[in-house]
Amino acid sequence: MSTTSVLVLQLAGPLQSWGTGSEFNRRETAQEPTKSGVVGLLAAALGRHRQEPIDDLTALRLGVRADQPGTVLRDYHTASDHRGRPLLSAQVSKKGEQKPTTPAKYTQVTQRFYLQDAVFLAALQGPAALLKQLDGALRAPVFPLALGRRSCPPSRPLSLGLAESPDGLEGVLRSTTWQAGKTAHVTHARKAAHPEHIDLMATVEDPEHGNDSVCDVPLSFVQERRGLTERRIRRLTVTAPTGLEARTDSSRTGLHAGHDPFALLGW
Amino acid sequence: MPYLSKIRINPQRASAIRLLRTPYQLHGAVQAAFPNQAVDERVLWRLETDTPRRPHLLVLSEHTRPDWTHLVEQAGWPGAEGDHFLVGDYTPLLDRLAAGQEYAFRLAANPVQNTKRPDKLTPEQEARLKETEPGTRTRGFRVGHRTASAQFAWFLARCERAGFTIPAVRTTTAPAPGLTLCEKSEPAPDAALIKRDSHRFRKKKNGPQITLTTATFQGRLRVEDPEALRAALLAGIGPSKAYGCGLLTLAPLPQEAPRG
Numbered sequence: 001m002s003t004t005s006v007l008v009l010q011l012a013g014p015l016q017s018w019g020t021g022s023e024f025n026r027r028e029t030a031q032e033p034t035k036s037g038v039v040g041l042l043a044a045a046l047g048r049h050r051q052e053p054i055d056d057l058t059a060l061r062l063g064v065r066a067d068q069p070g071t072v073l074r075d076y077h078t079a080s081d082h083r084g085r086p087l088l089s090a091q092v093s094k095k096g097e098q099k100p101t102t103p104a105k106y107t108q109v110t111q112r113f114y115l116q117d118a119v120f121l122a123a124l125q126g127p128a129a130l131l132k133q134l135d136g137a138l139r140a141p142v143f144p145l146a147l148g149r150r151s152c153p154p155s156r157p158l159s160l161g162l163a164e165s166p167d168g169l170e171g172v173l174r175s176t177t178w179q180a181g182k183t184a185h186v187t188h189a190r191k192a193a194h195p196e197h198i199d200l201m202a203t204v205e206d207p208e209h210g211n212d213s214v215c216d217v218p219l220s221f222v223q224e225r226r227g228l229t230e231r232r233i234r235r236l237t238v239t240a241p242t243g244l245e246a247r248t249d250s251s252r253t254g255l256h257a258g259h260d261p262f263a264l265l266g267w
Numbered sequence: 268m269p270y271l272s273k274i275r276i277n278p279q280r281a282s283a284i285r286l287l288r289t290p291y292q293l294h295g296a297v298q299a300a301f302p303n304q305a306v307d308e309r310v311l312w313r314l315e316t317d318t319p320r321r322p323h324l325l326v327l328s329e330h331t332r333p334d335w336t337h338l339v340e341q342a343g344w345p346g347a348e349g350d351h352f353l354v355g356d357y358t359p360l361l362d363r364l365a366a367g368q369e370y371a372f373r374l375a376a377n378p379v380q381n382t383k384r385p386d387k388l389t390p391e392q393e394a395r396l397k398e399t400e401p402g403t404r405t406r407g408f409r410v411g412h413r414t415a416s417a418q419f420a421w422f423l424a425r426c427e428r429a430g431f432t433i434p435a436v437r438t439t440t441a442p443a444p445g446l447t448l449c450e451k452s453e454p455a456p457d458a459a460l461i462k463r464d465s466h467r468f469r470k471k472k473n474g475p476q477i478t479l480t481t482a483t484f485q486g487r488l489r490v491e492d493p494e495a496l497r498a499a500l501l502a503g504i505g506p507s508k509a510y511g512c513g514l515l516t517l518a519p520l521p522q523e524a525p526r527g
Contacts, residue, residue: 258317259373261516266359
């Protein structure tokens with residue numbers, strides 16, 4: 001299609017946290033960037049306020065590739081009143097004031113979960129004009145940008161620019177170079193039999209053939225009317241180029257490959 | 268005409284477990300594939316266990332084309348799809364061998380040494396020593412090499428006789444920062460000991476216990492003397508050939524093979 005193109009983002013940072021349905025004292029993170037997280041990031045870059053519509057952004061087709069899946073970090077977190085007073089409960093007195101908790105509770109224990117040391121590639125497919133505007137906005141954002149939570153700033157420039165591929169979104173996920181960190185590159189170069197490729201897990205939005213669904217499409221970012229709806233997704237494995245050279249030494253390939261004596265018998 | 272066969276074995280079956288338990292039983296099953304009693308024929312075999320729970324048997328026979336129906340019926344998947352066994356003519360490979368070629372190889376062998384006085388005598392050895400007059404016995408006892416370095420040295424010592432050499436490891440990785448290559452060190456041979464095993468079994472219920480120490484070598488070889496290598500491929504390397512040792516097989520080098 002000539003009117004659609006793909007904007008490629010790299011989401012890398014020491015910490016990321018992509019919440020979907022978490023509430024109250026336990027704030028969990030998804031294993032990969034959510035649509036609401038990415039849409040929020042784009043809206044912040046454009047300088048949209050919470051009241052402004054986000055329909056054009058939610059209409060973009062999102063594909064996510066886990067270049068470095070990361071590990072989950074649990075943050076044990078407490079909150080209390082610095083004046084030493086008990087915390088307030090949700091109940092309200094006749095005067096309209098919040099009652100103190102009974103028995104008095106001084107500390108709120110919360111748990112927050114983060115993805116540490118993760119790198120994701122997010123590809124957005126949609127109208128070329130909008131993607132071009134987003135590309136510019138991500139390079140000069142109006143509001144500060146964060147990876148799912150304000151305490152998780154990105155450690156690399158977010159936009160990798162607009163990409164073209166005949167296969168659309170999936171083609172871009174297949175052709176974009178692996179964006180993992182240096183340690184992962186060194187480990188892969190040392191251990192893999194074919195370091196020039198790597199197999200990565202990816203998730204693409206697919207309304208027709210999607211065989212799974214996730215509930216992470218934001219309806220609105222207005223505090224009183226926040227909500228999420230579902231979208232159909234499809235999970236796949238993509239083989240991406242790593243930018244590393246093919247192995248020419250024999251130490252690993254020769255010894256750990258299978259052994260098929262029939263391959264030399266000429267049939 | 269030499270034939271190479273490959274038979275898949277279903278390790279879930281009781282009869283297959285009996286075969287896999289001792290090399291002696293498997294030797295019997297292999298011999299049963301030859302209609303004429305193969306007394307003057309060298310039959311080499313090796314059990315391949317690359318894929319866990321899906322072992323297969325490789326058999327090389329020098330003159331006779333074997334029939335593996337009995338093994339499929341007793342220890343295979345008789346009703347399943349796919350090839351129950353493959354029997355291939357081995358001559359294309361033997362004709363192709365020429366000096367300077369390089370192949371991937373695998374060999375399961377029984378590295379042994381002869382020693383006059385073993386560290387620890389078995390009851391049989393002790394009895395044999397008692398029988399002979401002190402000082403008259405000239406022949407030593409054959410005992411298995413048990414350390415990896417001794418087993419590997421045993422293998423390297425047999426390469427020349429079998430008509431091939433093990434080239435040095437090809438490496439492109441630079442030494443770690445702060446380290447330099449030691450110029451004086453010998454380059455390592457491009458082969459490794461991938462599996463070591465020890466089997467203990469008896470042929471008869473109260474017969475002597477047979478102990479078999481096996482080592483599997485894999486790597487890259489360079490053909491030096493095609494005639495000697497042809498002979499080694501057909502005759503095997505080292506002892507215990509009836510018990511799945513000594514079969515040297517060649518395969519294409521992994522670089523030639525497609526990715527996957």
